[in-house]
Amino acid sequence: MKYFPIEAEPIQSFQSKDELNISVLPPLSLYIHYPWCLKKCPYCDFNSHAIKSTDNYEEKIYLESLILDLQQQLPLIWGRTINTIFIGGGTPNLISAQGMHYLLNKLRALLPLQPDAEITMEANPGAVSEENFQAYYDAGINRVSIGIQSLNNHHLQALGRIHDKNEALHTLDIVQTIFNNVNADLMYGLPQQTVEEAQYDIAKIIQSGVPHISAYQLTIEPNTWFYHHPPRIPSEENLTDIEETIHNILKEHGYNRYEISAFAQEKHQCQHNLNYWYFGDYLGIGAGAHGKLTFHNKIIRTQHKKNPKDYIDSIQKKDFMSKFQINIPKEDLTAEFMINALRLINGFDINLYEQRTGLKLTSIQQSLLLAQSKNLLIIKENKIKPTPLGINFLNNLIELFL
């Protein structure tokens, strides 16, 4: 068993200058945000807006703005290739077939794209047209992530979803007749949910044959309707039972947990999300979209205006670039890296920290040793890996690096 070399440099080895020294740029992804849904769900804190409540919604103007946005950001990524694309929302399957063709054709014309790039779109049942999915596939989409959440009509209603169980199962079916790479989002810890109900949901989703499942616990976020009208969620004890039941069933059926909430059959891990967790780079386009980009001497964050109308205005006026990017301070990089990488069940290569942050591993030596002594992580065979205890108490583990 190999341990971290404690005789190495002492902790105060931050470089004295503010500049970083990064020799290899990380892989690059593209995130595209589509901010509209048919209706706002009461638990949702994403940048999503009910389509009917948005003045002057026009698909054409939004898609053109996305392309203009990309064109203006291109100088930030000259010479780099895009490995994955993710169209998130919102409900991107509200985009017309014609709109999706326009978007992906323009992207391909503007960006060097890996030939086998994973191109995911999120989709919600209840806003589904079978013909559209075939058209999305023809346009170049090769992975779909479906917001199923539950297969219990009572819970779906409580979550304010627009679909019912039958629509959800139908969507799982039609999408899988077209796509091989499909994720289903499942939510648990729903208001008054029992272990048996959660067991039913996960068993049915597995039965549908999807190769990837994301299982999230319902959390009550500020700025949501649920925050102001809290539902009765299961007790801590029930939540633990529900979570263990779901994880055990997934394991029994060959879904490997590779991140806190992500479970995949072989060769179906989400490449786009893995890039986030390995602290890779991503260009963000669309209302409220974030980006993270590495240069040899700095790492920047970018963020667009959240409100779709303000976003479109700023893009059309071409004046957003000046207020749009900030350098990530050196002292924040460790936490940002760890918040992502420690979510990975199998951990990460010991060299990745230096490669991605430009900081010396010795600068976090004390935190690593402390985390080891608390049995929250292990350092073994050149890997840093959270222990099962570290995964269960991830916030405590991350705090050691703040």
Ligand code: SF4
């Ligand atoms: S469908 Fe998804 S993005 Fe849209 S409001 Fe509901 S949770 Fe939010």
